Amino acid sequence: MGASEVAAFLSYLANEKAVSASTHKQALAALLFLYKHVLRIDLPWLTEIGKPRSSHRLPVVLSTEDISTLFAHLSDVHLLLAKLLYGTGMRLNEATC
Known part of the structure; x- marks a missing residue:
């Protein structure tokens, strides 16, 4: 997969599947691990793909x-x-207990 396919997959997760920011970041981290450590391919564009911002939620007390x-x-x-x-x-x- 190239940059456009990876970006399309992450966009699909965010837009169509509506996954949380942490799930999106985990998918990106898994792709980084796959390319860097398993396939031993250095892809500098992969680290430049945007990461979603986490929402800061205050606990209900x-x-x-x-x-x-x-x-x-x-x-x-x-x-x-x-x-x-x-x-x-x-x-x-x-x-x-």
């Missing part, structure tokens, strides 16, 4: 009021477990 409301609806062991999980950052399976 609960406000202090939301946590207080949640805790108000719990009691006994459930309240203790919820406070333990919230306060330490443990995962649910870590607290229930």
Whole structure:
């Protein structure tokens, strides 16, 4: 495959398959590895193919009021477990083992 075919494949992934930026970058990295290490072909144009920008997403977190409301609806062991999980950052399976 030449530059136009590789660019067309990556464009297909981005436009028609609507893959994420990380998937697109992984496909490009796989092609780079294939040409450089497996086929031992140095293709300088391959590194010049554009890489998509990753979207920066902020994690969804609960406000202090939301946590207080949640805790108000719990009691006994459930309240203790919820406070333990919230306060330490443990995962649910870590607290229930």
